[in-house]
Amino acid sequence: MSTTTKDRIALPPADAQKTNMTCHFCIVGCGYHTYKWESGREGGRAPNQNALGVDFRKQVPPLAITMTQAMTNTIKDHSGKSWNIMIVPDKACVVNSGLSSTRGGKMASYMYSEDGVGRERLKQPQVFQGGLWLDTSWEAAMALYAGLTKKILDADGPNGLFYDCFDHGGAGGGFENTWGTGKLMFSALQTPMVRIHNRPAYNSECHATRDMGVGELNNSYEDAQVADVIIATGCNPYETQSNYFLNHWVPNLSGGTVEKKKKWFPGETAAAAKVIIVDPRRTATVSICEQVAGKDNVLHLDILPGSDTALFNTLFTHVVQQGWHSKEFIGKFTKGFDEAVKTNRMSLEDGAKATGIPVAKLVQAAEWAYKPKASGHRPRTFHAYEKGIIWGNDNYVIQSALVSLVLATQNVGRRGTGVCRMGGHQEGYTRPPYPGDKKIYIDQEVIKGKGLMYTLWATNPFQSTVNAQQHRDVIAKRSGIVKEAISKARGASTAQMVDVIYDACKNKGGLFVVGINLYPTTISEHAHMMLPATHPGEMNLTSMNGERRLRLSERFMDPPGSAKPDCLIAAHMANALKALYTSAGNAPMAKRFEGFDWKTEEDAFNDGFRRAGRPGVGPIDSQGGDTGYMATYALLRKAGNNGVQLPIKEVKGDKLIGTEIHYADGKFDTKDGKAEFKPAPWNGLPKDVADQKAKHPFWINNGRANEVWQTAYHDQYNAFVMDRYPLAYLEINPKDAEGLGVKAGDVVEVFNDYGNTYAMAYPTASAKPGHTFMLFGYVKGVAGNVTTAWVDRNVIPYYKGTWGSVKRVGTVEQWKSSVSFKPRSEKV
Numbered sequence: 001m002s003t004t005t006k007d008r009i010a011l012p013p014a015d016a017q018k019t020n021m022t023c024h025f026c027i028v029g030c031g032y033h034t035y036k037w038e039s040g041r042e043g044g045r046a047p048n049q050n051a052l053g054v055d056f057r058k059q060v061p062p063l064a065i066t067m068t069q070a071m072t073n074t075i076k077d078h079s080g081k082s083w084n085i086m087i088v089p090d091k092a093c094v095v096n097s098g099l100s101s102t103r104g105g106k107m108a109s110y111m112y113s114e115d116g117v118g119r120e121r122l123k124q125p126q127v128f129q130g131g132l133w134l135d136t137s138w139e140a141a142m143a144l145y146a147g148l149t150k151k152i153l154d155a156d157g158p159n160g161l162f163y164d165c166f167d168h169g170g171a172g173g174g175f176e177n178t179w180g181t182g183k184l185m186f187s188a189l190q191t192p193m194v195r196i197h198n199r200p201a202y203n204s205e206c207h208a209t210r211d212m213g214v215g216e217l218n219n220s221y222e223d224a225q226v227a228d229v230i231i232a233t234g235c236n237p238y239e240t241q242s243n244y245f246l247n248h249w250v251p252n253l254s255g256g257t258v259e260k261k262k263k264w265f266p267g268e269t270a271a272a273a274k275v276i277i278v279d280p281r282r283t284a285t286v287s288i289c290e291q292v293a294g295k296d297n298v299l300h301l302d303i304l305p306g307s308d309t310a311l312f313n314t315l316f317t318h319v320v321q322q323g324w325h326s327k328e329f330i331g332k333f334t335k336g337f338d339e340a341v342k343t344n345r346m347s348l349e350d351g352a353k354a355t356g357i358p359v360a361k362l363v364q365a366a367e368w369a370y371k372p373k374a375s376g377h378r379p380r381t382f383h384a385y386e387k388g389i390i391w392g393n394d395n396y397v398i399q400s401a402l403v404s405l406v407l408a409t410q411n412v413g414r415r416g417t418g419v420c421r422m423g424g425h426q427e428g429y430t431r432p433p434y435p436g437d438k439k440i441y442i443d444q445e446v447i448k449g450k451g452l453m454y455t456l457w458a459t460n461p462f463q464s465t466v467n468a469q470q471h472r473d474v475i476a477k478r479s480g481i482v483k484e485a486i487s488k489a490r491g492a493s494t495a496q497m498v499d500v501i502y503d504a505c506k507n508k509g510g511l512f513v514v515g516i517n518l519y520p521t522t523i524s525e526h527a528h529m530m531l532p533a534t535h536p537g538e539m540n541l542t543s544m545n546g547e548r549r550l551r552l553s554e555r556f557m558d559p560p561g562s563a564k565p566d567c568l569i570a571a572h573m574a575n576a577l578k579a580l581y582t583s584a585g586n587a588p589m590a591k592r593f594e595g596f597d598w599k600t601e602e603d604a605f606n607d608g609f610r611r612a613g614r615p616g617v618g619p620i621d622s623q624g625g626d627t628g629y630m631a632t633y634a635l636l637r638k639a640g641n642n643g644v645q646l647p648i649k650e651v652k653g654d655k656l657i658g659t660e661i662h663y664a665d666g667k668f669d670t671k672d673g674k675a676e677f678k679p680a681p682w683n684g685l686p687k688d689v690a691d692q693k694a695k696h697p698f699w700i701n702n703g704r705a706n707e708v709w710q711t712a713y714h715d716q717y718n719a720f721v722m723d724r725y726p727l728a729y730l731e732i733n734p735k736d737a738e739g740l741g742v743k744a745g746d747v748v749e750v751f752n753d754y755g756n757t758y759a760m761a762y763p764t765a766s767a768k769p770g771h772t773f774m775l776f777g778y779v780k781g782v783a784g785n786v787t788t789a790w791v792d793r794n795v796i797p798y799y800k801g802t803w804g805s806v807k808r809v810g811t812v813e814q815w816k817s818s819v820s821f822k823p824r825s826e827k828v
Contacts, residue, residue: 009067009069009071009072009086010043010072010084010086011042011043011045011049011050011051011052011056012035012036012037012042012043012050012051012052012084012086013037013041013042013043013044013049013050013051014043014049014051015037015051016035016043016051017034017035017036017037017556018033018034018035019033019034019036019554019555019556020032020033020034020090020551020552020553020554020637020640020641021033021034021087021536021553021554021556021641022170022426022536022543022551022553022641023103023104023170024104024107024110024170024535024536025101025103025104025170025171025425025709025710026101026103026170026240026241026242026423026424026425026426026709027170027241027422027423027424027425027426027427027545027546028095028096028101028221028241028242028243028244028423028545028546029095029426029543029544029545029549029551030090030095030096030099030100030101030243031089031090031093031095031096031551031640031642032087032088032089032090032100032104032107032641033087033089033090033641034086034087034554034556035051035052035086035087035088036083036084036085036556036557037051037084038082038084039074039081039083039084040082041084042084045057052065052088063098065091065098066088066089066098066099066100066105067086067088070105070108070109070720071086071087071088071100071105071106071107071109072084072086073085073108073109073111073113073116074113075111075112075113075557076113076114076558077557077558078558083557085108085111085556085557086108087107087108087111088100089104089105090640092640092641093640093641094221094642095221095243095244095247095545095547095549095641095642096243096247097247099242099243099246099247100243101243101706102706102707103242103706103707103709104243106718106720107537109718110714110718111537111557112538112557112559112560117714117717117718118518118560118717119717120519120520120717121518121519121532121560121563122530122531122532122533122560122561122563123135123532123560123561123563124136124137124532124561124562125137125138125141125529125530125531125532125562126529126530126531127140127141127144127529128483128486128527128528129486129487130487131487133520133530138562138564138572140494141529141531142572142573143494143576144494144497144498144529145514145529145573145576146573146577146579146580147494147495147498147580148453148498148512149161149453149573150577150580150581151498151499151502152452152502153189153589155502155506156452156506158189158190158191158192158193158435159191159450159451160193160451160452160453161189161191161193161451161453161455162191162193162194162195162442162446162450162451162452162453162454162455163181163185163191163193163194163195163455163457164194164195164196164197164442164456164457164459164461165181165185165194165196165197165455165458165459166178166196166197166425166457166458166459167196167197167429167431168197168424168426168427168428168429168543169425169426169427169429169541169542169543169544170425170426170428170536171518171535172425172458172517172518172566173425173426173458173543174428174536174542174543175430175541175542175543175605175609175622175623175624176539176540176541176542176565176566176567176601176602176604176608176609177428177458177541177565177566177601177604178429178430178608179430179431179567179604179605179607179608180565180566180567180568180569180570180571180598180604180608181431181457181566181567181570182430182431182432182608183431183432183570183574183595183596183607183608184570184571184573184574184596186431186432186435187432188574188577188592188593188596190435190592191435192434192436192437192440193440193442193450193451194434194442195442195443195461197459197460198424198464198465199465199795199796199797200441200442200443200444200461200465200466200791200795200797201439201440201442201791201794201795202434202436202439202440202442203439203794203795203796204794205390205395205796206390206399206421207395207396207794207796208395208396208398208399208400208403208678209399209402209403209419210669211678212400212403212404212407212668212670212675212676212677212678213668213670213673213674213676214403214406214407214412214419214663214668215662215669216419216420216421217420217421217423217427217546217547217548218412218413218418218419218420218661218662218663219417219418219547219660219661219662220547220645220660220661221244221247221248221546221547222660223382223415223416223417223418223661224244224248224249224252224382224384225248225251225252225257225260226252226257226260226261226415226416227252227273227380227382227416227417228269228271228273228274228373228379228380228381229273229274229276229368229369229380229381229382230249230252230253230273230274230275230276230381230382230384231275231276231278231365231369231381231383231384232275232276232277232278232279232285232384232385232422233278233279233384233385233388233389233402234278234279234308234385234386234387234389234390234392234800235279235285235384235385235386235387235388235422236279236283236284236703236704237249237285237384237422238283238284238285238288238706239283239284239285239704239705239706240386240424240703240704240706241422241423241546242706244422244546249273249275250288250292252272252273253272253273253275253289253292253293253297254272254292254293255271255272258270258271258272264415264416265377265380265415265416267375267377268373268375268377269373269374269375272293272297273293273297274293274298274299275289275293275297275298275299276298276301276365276368277289277298277299277301278301278303278308278311278388279300279301279302279303279388280302280303280304280699280701280768280771281302281766281767281768281771281773282300282302282766282825283825284706284825286298286825287826299361299365299368301355301357301365302357302768303355303356303357304354304355304356305393305699305701305771305800305801306392306393306684306685306689306800306801307354307355307356307393307682308388308389308392308398308401308402309393309394309401309680309681309682309683310346310350310351310355310682311351311354311355311357311362312344312398312401312402312404312405312680313344313345313346313351313680313682314346314347314348314351314352314354314362315351315362315365315366315369315405316341316344316401316404316405317341317344317345317346317347318348318362318366319366319370319408319409320341320408322366322370322371324366324370324371324372324409325408326378326410329407329666330407330408332666333668333674333675334407334674334675334676334677335674335675335676336676336677336678336679337408337677339677339679340404340677340678340679340680343679343681344404344679344680344681346682348362348363354682369381369409370409378409378410379409380411380414380415380416381409381411381417382411382416382417382418382420383405383406383411383420384420384421384422385402385419385420385422386422386423387424387703387799387800388703388800389402390796391796391797391799391800392798392800392801393685393689393798393800393801394683394686394792394798395792395794395796396792396793396794396796397680397681397683397792398680400678400679400680401678401680402419403419403678404677404678404680406419407677408677412662412663412675413661413662413663413664413666414661414664418661420546422546423545424710426543426544427543427544427545427546427548427623428542428544428623429622429623430608430609430612430620430621430622430623430624430628431608431620431622432619432620432621433619433621439794439795440795441791441795443461443465443466443467443471443789444789446471446474446475446478446511447471447474449478451511452502452505452506452510452511452512453505453511453512454475454511454512454513454514455514455515455516456513456514456515456516456517456523456527457516457566458516458517458518458533458566460517460521460522460523460713460777462475462522462523462525462782463522463777463778463779463782463784464710464711464776464777464784465784465797466784466788466790466797466798466799467754467755467784467789468755468782468784468785468787469754469755469756469757469782469784469785469786470754470755470789472526475511475513475526476525476526478509478510478511479510479512479513479526479527479528480526481505481508481509481510481511482501482504482512482513482528483528484504485500485501485503485504485508486500486501488500501528512528512529513527513528513529514527514529514530514531515527515529515530515531516530516531516533516566516569517530517713518532518533518534518535518563518713518714519713519714519716519717521711521713522779531569532559532560532562532563532564533563533565533566534559534563534564534565534566536553537553537554537555537556537557538557538558538559538563538565539559539565539601540552540553540554540555540600540602540633541553541565541601542631542636544623544646547645548623548645548646548647548658549642549644549645549646549658550624550631550636550643550644550645550658551636551640551641551642551643552633552637552639552643554637565601565604567601567604568598568600568601568604571596571597571604574593574596575593575596575597577593578590578593578594578596581593595607602633605633608620608622609622609624609628609631610628610629610631611629612624612625612626612628613625613626613627613628613629614629623646624646624648625646625647627647627648627649628646628647630648630650630651630656631648631656635651635654635656638654638655639655643656644656644657644658645659645660646658646659647659663675685801686788686790686798686801688788688789688790689788689790689798689801689802689803692752692753692754692802692803692804693803695752695753695803696752696803696805697770697803697805698732698736698750698770698771698772698803698804698805698806699771699772699802699803700750700752700772700783700786700787700802700803700804701771701772701773701800702773702774702775702776702783702799703773703775703776703800704775704776705725705729705775705824707720707721707725708721708725708775708778710777711777711778711779712777712778712779713779715779724819725760725778725819726760726780726812726815726819727747727759727760727778727780727781728757728758728759728774728775728778728780728781728782728783729759729761729762729774729775730748730750730759730760730761730762730772730773730774730775731762731763731764731767731772731773731774731824732761732762732764732767732772732806733763733764733765733767733769733770733771734763734764734765735769736767736769736770736772736806737761737763740807740808741808742761742763742806743761743811743816744761744762744763744816744821745761745811745812745815745816745819745821746760746808746810746811747759747760747761747808747809747810747811747812748760748761748806748808748809749806749807749809750772750785750804750805750806751804751805752786752802752803752804752805754785754786754788754789754802755785755786756785756786757781757782757783757785757786758781758809759774759775759781760815760819761808762824763821764823764824764825765823765826766823766824766825766826772806783799784799786802786804787799787801787802788801788802
């Protein structure tokens with residue numbers, strides 16, 4: 001709920017509490033300030049009368065401050081006292097410089113209030129019984145959870161325990177929470193049966209680049225300001241990393257950083273950046289870049305779906321043939337170059353045939369990005385990429401081809417360069433090593449009837465996995481077996497209920513499903529227990545953004561009901577299991593669950609992030625590296641919204657000193673310190689995908705929209721979003737729509753051999769004939785229903801690669817009058 005003032009925005013009084021907040025949502029991690037003050041008061045217009053220090057007695061200059069009603073709310077603490085809050089962007093934060101995205105600008109609205117957007121938050125642990133969700137205590141919930149877990153461990157071993165868990169930062173993640181969950185799953189339970197929130201195994205999205213010695217976040221956002229050329233592949237930064245694009249790319253594209261380039265790189269040719277966008281779809285990013293930089297400085301390579309490897313190999317071959325590769329760098333700091341040249345060889349003509357890009361455009365791209373500048377210096381080209389290739393046609397091979405091109409042209413380790421993923425969530429990984437010796441396709445194990453207990457921790461595979469319809473249908477069937485058994489367990493004690501559930505799972509094919517989340521979400525349709533978690537603001541949380549900038553988001557409010565941080569939920573589970581094993585006289589098993597005596601999230605941070613790499617401590621995989629111990633909550637509070645870029649180099653006084661760019665010394669993340677080229681042959685489409693293409697006329701691409709965050713777990717309760725997108729939209733070419741008898745706002749069925757889903761038709765000229773684009777992971781209309789089950793060698797799915805048919809099934813007249821169908825990617 002907004003503050004009670006509807007005719008204006010209530011200003012925070014001068015004595016309002018002020019804390020730091022990193023945006024919950026995308027990887028950019030914009031800095032915000034939270035102001036909190038007693039309800040019924042407000043600040044004055046004079047600068048000394050409000051906490052913002054702004055003189056509202058006169059017209060405030062444009063963009064001097066960003067303030068909307070969505071940035072305000074009225075909350076209550078556990079005592080029932082009311083407070084006003086305002087969460088506004090921090091102009092001193094170098095990430096966003098006071099800019100606010102449509103996502104971050106709604107954070108205050110998403111903070112829990114009894115009648116606000118967050119009113120449906122989980123407040124107490126719940127169990128499903130008698131056809132109802134019933135509130136219960138943490139003690140009762142843990143008795144059942146730990147009791148069943150122990151029974152499975154003792155009788156079947158850790159492989160009977162399945163988890164679907166986040167591995168990221170920001171809301172639903174962070175270093176505290178990845179450590180708490182990881183220590184429970186990997187050290188205590190020792191189960192390898194774990195998948196990650198957006199992929200069906202426990203793996204990285206960047207195996208190839210890491211194997212080549214190049215971490216995927218290796219530069220600073222400032223490098224985008226001084227690049228000569230930016231190559232953006234499979235990313236749409238205006239919509240999905242908005243303020244990184246607006247605050248760091250746009251100034252360079254418009255020529256606003258030329259003087260900075262001259263200062264940083266004396267003697268080099270300096271001009272406004274050119275941008276090459278590799279994407280089959282004409283996105284809003286393409287349109288905006290053309291407006292800002294001029295069409296002559298924007299090259300849109302609208303490749304055929306799945307042909308990224310062919311593109312990179314063609315550019316790599318041409319660069320070597322022209323002699324534009326960095327021979328000295330290759331000879332001194334890399335290995336495997338000759339084999340990559342041989343295996344990745346692709347002529348301009350063959351590349352044009354594979355990608356659909358004319359030879360002239362391929363040559364133009366190579367000249368812009370890699371031909372020496374007029375001053376004779378090597379261009380500084382920044383290669384940005386995201387889900388278009390991460391979830392593309394063979395993740396490992398695509399990244400091998402891309403990074404080989406980058407290494408050949410020495411576009412890593414120099415300012416103004418880098419080969420970096422743009423990112424989805426923020427990062428925040430600290431966990432013990434994964435206990436498995438291979439990558440396990442968990443979705444398929446579930447479908448095969450494996451596993452007895454499945455904990456979905458801040459995830460929603462029903463909306464965000466591949467082959468989602470079959471996966472969801474199987475879980476529904478197996479969950480139903482357990483529900484039926486529970487319904488027949490009349491008057492059962494907790495111990496008896498554990499036996500009933502175990503029998504249903506072990507002997508009848510059931511699966512006990514537990515959801516841990518902020519909201520019930522669609523998981524609750526087939527879960528048996530739901531546990532309430534918290535998000536930043538209700539807990540202290542550390543994360544790092546896409547330039548490895550570590551910040552502390554500070555707690556300023558109570559969570560709803562008895563909701564807990566994920567790390568403390570993990571600790572509660574571990575301590576409950578420890579007590580059970582101690583009571584049973586099993587000291588060795590009890591010992592596995594020691595070390596969870598945390599009272600606060602800071603305890604978890606100190607136990608994981610700050611102990612990584614310390615003498616006498618076992619192995620911990622942490623993005624903070626072995627210098628994470630230098631970061632304390634106290635120092636991070638002083639560092640504010642600018643934080644420190646990991647890894648930390650040293651502490652000077654009370655200031656943390658970080659790392660702006662990686663590999664400037666030519667030492668890479670391999671055993672011998674040399675970056676390794678990888679052979680990356682172009683193999684065409686996988687058979688599963690090619691089969692769908694042969695049967696169905698439309699490419700069903702999918703991705704994000706600016707207004708919607710992830711699975712819409714907040715947004716599904718926000719009329720601002722749901723009125724705009726009552727159903728996942730499907731962008732389709734107007735002539736294709738006409739041929740199907742489809743008009744804007746019609747409901748269409750999208751189907752193929754893997755499943756079917758429904759979408760709201762959104763005809764747009766930016767969609768090529770035969771191409772569609774569907775909103776991914778949405779709460780209504782699941783694009784994953786029609787993605788194939790194909791994965792690469794590391795069990796990374798090809799979300800972007802499926803074909804289907806489209807059929808009109810009806811309409812909702814209200815949508816045609818209430819939903820705008822203006823082009824989303826063009827100026828109108």
